[in-house]
Amino acid sequence: MVFSKIFPSISIVSFLSLWYVLAWFLHSPLLPSPENVAQVFWRHCQSGELPHHLSVTLLRLIMSFTISMLLGCVIGIALGISEKLNAFFDNWLVIFLNVPALVTVILCYVWFGLTESAAILAVVLNKVPNVIVTLREGTRALDKSLLNMAKCYGFTRMKTLRHVILPQLHPFLMSATRSGLALIWKIILMVELLGRSDGMGYQLQLFFQWFDISSILAYTVAFVGVIQLLEFLVLKPLDNLALRWR
Amino acid sequence: MTIVHIQIHEKIHHGAKNPTIVNFDLTLNAGEFVCLVGQSGCGKTTLLNSIAGLDSNYLGEIRIGNKTQNPQIGFVFQQPCLLPWRTVRENIELVFANQNRIQKSQIDNLLDFMKLKVYENAYPKQLSEGMKRRVSIIRAFAINPDLLLMDEPFVSLDAPMAREVRELLQQLWKNRPHTVLFVTHDLREAIALADRLVFLTSRPMRVLKEIHIPIDRHQRNSEEIENFRNQLFQNYAELQPLL
Structure with missing residues (x-):
């Protein structure tokens, strides 16, 4: 128990130390020290630039994540339940899973213009197939005997969904959520880099043109920090609440 | 109290060539404890699933009490099936x-009775x-079922626990004599529990x-049960594969 609490802290300190030693050893603008990145981070925060672009990207993340999860869950559960639907759409799913994210983004911008909705659509199209596959497998793994019990005792559909199906799908939902957040933010950066005039991706493109590695790392740290906060403040407590019976 | 009439002309599993159940006709009287005794895999669970409405793909009719009412069915499965x-x-x-x-206090009473x-x-x-x-027995009794189905509920318990x-x-059934259809392949268990x-x-x-x-x-102590079992052995040659 003590180790499980101490080790994560030791791990982060080791990572920062390694970074610091490497930066000190190389002494190159290509790898600025953590101290330098922290200073740049603070400067961007004070100017208001980083909070603005971070919030724009986060808004896009929330919208595309919500749409992807809702669509993916509904379609995934439907495919998991119906063998006929699955037989029909399985090939579509394989195709969409294998289309490179870059292709989807370019096609969305070409077909629908350099608009906000095209950007969101591109992200959703990239993420939905992953959610569908995860939820389809989860639905297939549902305990049939519990479903029979619910049917026999006359549970309504809503009651069955809430008390029998969703608790069983919880690990699959959490897996889709975590992998979704990681995947979506990477795609959003690409979407912003290719066709938006604000957001983290747009800013990173500018920093790349100026070879400003400190700013690239400062923005990365900010985003990773926000995702970690989300993990500790929302996902972990939700997990603990849902799995308290274990 | 309810009278249950089960009449299944034919039940064929999806994709199977031969029927699982044919010309099955059984009537249960109100408050009667009936044990179905058959070899493993003969179709007992299929029958219970059909009665419980979990499988409606059969030819025939299952009537539980008055047709106009929506019958309450309690089911104790082979596995406890608890969430x-x-x-x-x-x-x-x-x-x-x-x-x-009232239901809350009824659950309290049942929990008390079953020492839980x-x-x-x-x-x-x-x-x-x-x-x-x-717990699964309490759940089935709690709804005051018109028919209580029990599908080998003690099958994977060790002997002392199954007896307990x-x-x-x-004792519970003595206090609440619902109509019960109990499936088993253990004849001693069936003789200990059943009216028929x-x-x-x-x-x-x-x-x-x-x-x-x-x-x-x-x-119905173990000696009486064993005697009755031996009588069945002697009197009914056609039942011997089941005894």
Whole structure:
């Protein structure tokens, strides 16, 4: 128990130390020290630039994540339940899973213009197939005997969904959520880099043109920090609440 | 009290060539405890699933009580089928559409009777197998079923635990004599519990013989059960594969 609490802290300190030693050893603008990145981070925060672009990207993340999860869950559960639907759409799913994210983004911008909705659509199209596959497998793994019990005792559909199906799908939902957040933010950066005039991706493109590695790392740290906060403040407590019976 | 009439002309599993059940005809009297005795795999669970409405793909009619009412069916499955993320009490309460004070006190009484009151807030994983079976029995009795189906509920319990749960079931049924259809392949268990034994053929399943048990329930000790079993052996040659 003590180790499980101490080790994560030791791990982060080791990572920062390694970074610091490497930066000190190389002494190159290509790898600025953590101290330098922290200073740049603070400067961007004070100017208001980083909070603005971070919030724009986060808004896009929330919208595309919500749409992807809702669509993916509904379609995934439907495919998991119906063998006929699955037989029909399985090939579509394989195709969409294998289309490179870059292709989807370019096609969305070409077909629908350099608009906000095209950007969101591109992200959703990239993420939905992953959610569908995860939820389809989860639905297939549902305990049939519990479903029979619910049917026999006359549970309504809503009651069955809430008390029998969703608790069983919880690990699959959490897996889709975590992998979704990681995947979506990477795609959003690409979407912003290719066709938006604000957001983290747009800013990173500018920093790349100026070879400003400190700013690239400062923005990365900010985003990773926000995702970690989300993990500790929302996902972990939700997990603990849902799995308290274990 | 309810009279149950089961008439299945034919039941074929999806994709199977031969029927699982043919010309099955059985009537249960109100408050009667009937044990179905048949070999493993003869179609007993299929029959119970059809009666419970879990499988409606058969030719025939199953009538439970008055046609106009929506019958309440309690089902004690082979496995306890408890929701692992709900406590003992929540698992029982969930079978009610809306709970009221009377139902709550009824659950209290049942938990008390089955010696599970102290475990009402425990999760299923904290219970022994025997306790889980008792919870599933309470759940089935709690709704005051018109028909109670029990599908080899003690099948994976060790002998002492199975005996303990069986005795509790007998006492509970004595206080609440619902109509019960109990499936087993253990003849001793069937003789200990039933008013009437219904022997089944192997597939395609149908009723082979019905025998009322003449022994008073209070006198059904292991010696009496063994004697009755031997009588069946001697008197009914056609039942010997099942005995």
